[in-house]
Amino acid sequence: MTGFNRIFFDTAPIIYYLDNDEKYFEKIRRVLYGCFNQAAELVTSVITVEEYCVHPYKTGNLSKVEQLDKFLKAAGFSVTDIDIGTARAAASLRARYPGFKSMDALQLASAMEYNCDLFLTNDTQLRQCGEIRVMLADELSE
Numbered sequence: 001m002t003g004f005n006r007i008f009f010d011t012a013p014i015i016y017y018l019d020n021d022e023k024y025f026e027k028i029r030r031v032l033y034g035c036f037n038q039a040a041e042l043v044t045s046v047i048t049v050e051e052y053c054v055h056p057y058k059t060g061n062l063s064k065v066e067q068l069d070k071f072l073k074a075a076g077f078s079v080t081d082i083d084i085g086t087a088r089a090a091a092s093l094r095a096r097y098p099g100f101k102s103m104d105a106l107q108l109a110s111a112m113e114y115n116c117d118l119f120l121t122n123d124t125q126l127r128q129c130g131e132i133r134v135m136l137a138d139e140l141s142e
Helices: 011-018 024-035 047-059 062-077 085-096 101-112 126-130
Strands: 008-009 041-045 078-080 119-123 134-136
Touching: 008 062, 008 101, 011 024, 011 119, 024 041, 024 085, 024 134, 041 101, 047 062, 047 078, 047 101, 078 101, 085 101, 101 119, 101 126, 126 134
Parallel strands: 008 041, 008 119, 041 078, 119 134
Antiparallel strands: none
């Protein structure tokens, strides 16, 4: 994971890390430490915050919401907002890639508008996007 200056984390890799997922935790941990070592900027969006928090709110586990907030701050993530430019960029992506869901297009558009050079996800469909390099957590080395 060298050669990247700004990496966008989709929701799944953050869930894998915070929930100690047995298949992906170590892979995501290595990516995070690699980013710290090469001073790469970590980015996600308010969409990730929304998607992550649904389950904790549903189950009443508000400590998970706090855990997310602490993690994003401690790791130095920039959390992008969604504005009208991002919405239009997402609409353009959905026009080019009709199978993309709105939230996924908003995530990709956020990454592109923030000039990220890598989008880390585990959604195979998003690999179609030719506007930004997309890497799957499944592709990360053990």
